Amino acid sequence: MIWQQFLSLAGSYPLALRGLGMTVVLSLISLVAGTLLGFGLGILRTGGNRLLSGVIGAWVDLIRGTPFLVQIFLIFFILPEFGIELDAFTAGIIALTNLAACFICEIVAAGIRSVPTGQVEAALASGLSRWQRMRQVVLPQAMRIVLPPLVGQYVLLIKDSSVVSAIGLTDLTRVGWLVVQRVPNGLLVFFLVGVGYFIVCYPLIMLARRLERRMGAAHGEVQL
Amino acid sequence: MLENFSFRTIVEYLPLFGQGLVTTVWLSALSFVGALVVGIVLCAMNLQRGWLFRAPAKAYIDAVRATPLLAQLYFLYFGLPRLGFVLPELVVGILALSLNSGAYIAEIIRAGILSIPRGQVEASVASGMTYVQRMRLVVLPQAFKVTIPPLLGQAIVLVKDSALLSLISVAELTRAGQLLASDRFMPAEGFVTIAAFYLLLYYCLKGLAVLSSRWLGTAGART
Numbered sequence: 001m002i003w004q005q006f007l008s009l010a011g012s013y014p015l016a017l018r019g020l021g022m023t024v025v026l027s028l029i030s031l032v033a034g035t036l037l038g039f040g041l042g043i044l045r046t047g048g049n050r051l052l053s054g055v056i057g058a059w060v061d062l063i064r065g066t067p068f069l070v071q072i073f074l075i076f077f078i079l080p081e082f083g084i085e086l087d088a089f090t091a092g093i094i095a096l097t098n099l100a101a102c103f104i105c106e107i108v109a110a111g112i113r114s115v116p117t118g119q120v121e122a123a124l125a126s127g128l129s130r131w132q133r134m135r136q137v138v139l140p141q142a143m144r145i146v147l148p149p150l151v152g153q154y155v156l157l158i159k160d161s162s163v164v165s166a167i168g169l170t171d172l173t174r175v176g177w178l179v180v181q182r183v184p185n186g187l188l189v190f191f192l193v194g195v196g197y198f199i200v201c202y203p204l205i206m207l208a209r210r211l212e213r214r215m216g217a218a219h220g221e222v223q224l
Numbered sequence: 225m226l227e228n229f230s231f232r233t234i235v236e237y238l239p240l241f242g243q244g245l246v247t248t249v250w251l252s253a254l255s256f257v258g259a260l261v262v263g264i265v266l267c268a269m270n271l272q273r274g275w276l277f278r279a280p281a282k283a284y285i286d287a288v289r290a291t292p293l294l295a296q297l298y299f300l301y302f303g304l305p306r307l308g309f310v311l312p313e314l315v316v317g318i319l320a321l322s323l324n325s326g327a328y329i330a331e332i333i334r335a336g337i338l339s340i341p342r343g344q345v346e347a348s349v350a351s352g353m354t355y356v357q358r359m360r361l362v363v364l365p366q367a368f369k370v371t372i373p374p375l376l377g378q379a380i381v382l383v384k385d386s387a388l389l390s391l392i393s394v395a396e397l398t399r400a401g402q403l404l405a406s407d408r409f410m411p412a413e414g415f416v417t418i419a420a421f422y423l424l425l426y427y428c429l430k431g432l433a434v435l436s437s438r439w440l441g442t443a444g445a446r447t
Contacts, residue, residue, distance in 0.1 A: 065426030066419045067387030070398060074419065077411030155290070162292035166391055173295050186302020194291040194299065201290040 019175030027158045034100025042108025063102040076167045092164035107149045111142035144215045151208040244400030252383045255321035262326025267333040288327035317389035336371035369440045376433035
């Protein structure tokens with residue numbers, strides 16, 4: 001009985017691989033785009049322009065205060081009413097990128113704020129331009145604070161990508177959902193789905209922990 | 225464009241949204257209590273010296289943190305009947321949220337307990353306190369203070385995560401929005417309204433987190 005189910009499951013490995021591939025592609029694209037956008041927003045948020053900072057803050061709060069599932073539904077069902085036709089893949093990428101950008105924006109802003117003001121003043125006194133200041137003085141120091149939670153955020157992003165299965169994308173979670181209709185063994189099917197996510201996420205979790213320990217130590221030295 | 229955005233339909237559906245909101249609130253509250261129980265047990269296991277209790281607790285926490293809640297929810301939803309437990313969707317949902325959030329809460333409590341300076345524990349050992357006295361009189365009251373703001377942050381995450389229960393057709397807030405969206409073909413009205421309700425819950429809990437961290441004099445909650 002269980003052996004037959006195993007065989008049947010083994011038969012659906014191309015579907016499983018496609019699902020895993022979709023999960024990885026979705027996560028990777030939105031991870032890169034979200035990081036770039038998040039850094040940009042984070043720098044603008046701490047840039048001194050009150051209005052801009054307020055608008056970004058309000059948007060970030062809006063995104064952090066609503067469930068990701070609701071955000072996906074909003075993007076997928078409402079943008080077409082504005083004449084923007086979306087397929088599920090694009091809608092998923094937009095939703096995930098936006099989510100990642102908002103969380104990363106706050107992480108980056110916290111990192112930038114953690115850099116002592118004396119450093120910025122010294123850079124000003126040395127006649128560095130705004131861009132040079134950011135690139136050569138502030139960001140390298142902020143990275144110590146930013147890096148561990150950034151990696152942690154990537155794990156959350158990969159996990160959140162499972163929610164896009166709700167608009168019909170065949171990612172890893174959706175594959176589990178499809179397979180369980182044919183092979184009615186939820187324990188086995190979703191155990192395997194879990195293993196798939198674990199293989200992708202766990203190395204990142206370990207990396208985040210390691211960075212935290214290392215950066216924590218480095219931070220301690222600076223404080224001395 | 226949204227020129228025919230219908231507030232009238234939203235008002236018409238308000239009782240449904242109200243029911244959904246109430247369900248979301250109490251099922252989240254119940255799940256949070258469940259998660260606290262799971263978290264405390266896991267944390268107690270994790271703080272033991274021997275590996276016998278520690279290893280399973282660690283494995284569980286890692287497994288939960290490295291897999292999506294939706295997959296865990298489906299695991300229980302499709303898996304429990306297999307084990308002979310045919311439970312209502314609502315119960316499966318509360319179980320999933322408790323088991324998921326519990327793993328995160330275990331780590332929050334652990335961080336709180338580990339933040340107590342070693343000297344405090346040594347001093348209480350030197351004063352001849354028993355393990356229970358030490359925990360009750362010295363460690364836990366202080367750990368409590370550090371733990372409250374992140375716990376409220378976790379509560380916010382839990383409320384938002386509860387939206388996923390709509391996917392196994394629990395009649396909570398998101399489900400109410402879906403019903404309006406599909407009955408009347410009015411996705412904008414449905415999803416904008418529930419987003420507003422979730423924001424309301426978010427700001428309530430966030431306000432509570434800010435207030436509590438001010439009262440307790442600790443750093444703000446990270447949500």
